[in-house]
Amino acid sequence: METLDSAEAWVQWGVGYFAQHDIYFGHGTNNALDEAAWLVLYALGLPADKALNDVPQPLSPEQRGAIRALFERRVQTRKPAAYLINEAWFCGLKFYVDERVLVPRSPIGELIVNGFAPWWPSEHPVNRVLDIGSGSGCIAIACSYAFPDAVVDAADISPDALAVSAKNIALHRLEGRVNAVESDLFSALEGRKYDIIVSNPPYVDAEDIASMPDEFRHEPQIGLVAGEDGLDFAIRILQDAPRYLTDDGILIVEVGNSEAALAERFPTVPFMWLEFEYGGHGVFLLTAAELVQYHEAFLAA
Numbered sequence: 001m002e003t004l005d006s007a008e009a010w011v012q013w014g015v016g017y018f019a020q021h022d023i024y025f026g027h028g029t030n031n032a033l034d035e036a037a038w039l040v041l042y043a044l045g046l047p048a049d050k051a052l053n054d055v056p057q058p059l060s061p062e063q064r065g066a067i068r069a070l071f072e073r074r075v076q077t078r079k080p081a082a083y084l085i086n087e088a089w090f091c092g093l094k095f096y097v098d099e100r101v102l103v104p105r106s107p108i109g110e111l112i113v114n115g116f117a118p119w120w121p122s123e124h125p126v127n128r129v130l131d132i133g134s135g136s137g138c139i140a141i142a143c144s145y146a147f148p149d150a151v152v153d154a155a156d157i158s159p160d161a162l163a164v165s166a167k168n169i170a171l172h173r174l175e176g177r178v179n180a181v182e183s184d185l186f187s188a189l190e191g192r193k194y195d196i197i198v199s200n201p202p203y204v205d206a207e208d209i210a211s212m213p214d215e216f217r218h219e220p221q222i223g224l225v226a227g228e229d230g231l232d233f234a235i236r237i238l239q240d241a242p243r244y245l246t247d248d249g250i251l252i253v254e255v256g257n258s259e260a261a262l263a264e265r266f267p268t269v270p271f272m273w274l275e276f277e278y279g280g281h282g283v284f285l286l287t288a289a290e291l292v293q294y295h296e297a298f299l300a301a
């Protein structure tokens with residue numbers, strides 16, 4: 001195997017190696033081929049979008065050793081590749097990540113690159129956006145690219161996560177346009193009004209937590225765990241959001257597999273469950289008017 005001398009050959013080798021060790025994909029890639037290619041290019045110091053057949057060959061013994069070592073760390077530690085190389089991609093943007101934040105993967109990215117159209121009309125200006133549970137800052141920062149005139153607040157309760165989002169805000173030179181705010185959901189945001197509130201809060205229920213692959217155990221549990229039915233944070237957001245939305249504002253929240261539990265808990269509420277071209281589920285949208293209309297139902301929960 002040490003004589004494999006092209007990047008493509010190493011990717012193929014990696015696919016077989018990963019299959020033997022039954023690792024889980026879903027933190028930045030969703031298959032062995034993309035994961036192996038990502039690691040090979042990183043080990044060679046090349047951009048993640050470099051075509052494999054353009055990589056000069058034969059690879060040197062040092063290059064082969066670097067690829068092999070990275071593959072072995074992936075299999076032995078079961079750490080998501082993003083943590084091994086401190087890099088993740090979201091909305092076509094590069095982010096620094098480490099084990100203080102979840103690896104970016106929310107389907108909300110697809111909504112952001114479309115400017116939340118058609119739910120937010122493109123001619124309608126966006127002044128303020130709030131991202132609750134901002135982790136690496138990926139959603140807040142992508143929103144800032146989508147709405148260059150808006151001020152974006154990136155709120156998280158975890159000082160560790162806020163340190164990572166501050167690093168990403170600086171890497172993207174968005175200081176002053178994206179603000180990292182330490183806040184327990186809305187607690188530090190009293191009096192502010194947002195056109196768009198977006199959140200990928202913790203939403204994993206007790207049953208899913210117990211059965212997660214090892215890769216998830218490297219992620220901060222504060223970013224995942226959300227009580228017996230996964231709704232602890234979503235319900236608090238539904239209760240408080242109307243106070244923080246402009247009259248024609250919208251709320252978008254990801255609850256993943258807890259979609260069924262939420263719909264069952266509030267059978268009268270017309271959650272709009274959004275559809276995704278590139279995969280993902282369990283993301284709903286409600287307007288400020290709907291949140292006001294169903295406020296009593298949310299408070300009664």
Ligand SMILES: C[S@@+](CC[C@H](N)C(=O)[O-])C[C@H]1O[C@@H](n2cnc3c(N)ncnc32)[C@H](O)[C@@H]1O
Pocket residue numbers: 101102103104105106132133134135136137138139155156157158161183184185200201202203222223224
């Ligand atoms: C599922 S992660 C999402 C991270 C990031 N937005 C993303 O999409 O990759 C949830 C985040 O919510 C944060 N969080 C947990 N409890 C919170 C709370 N009470 N208030 C604010 N943020 C909270 C966690 O620290 C974590 O960063």
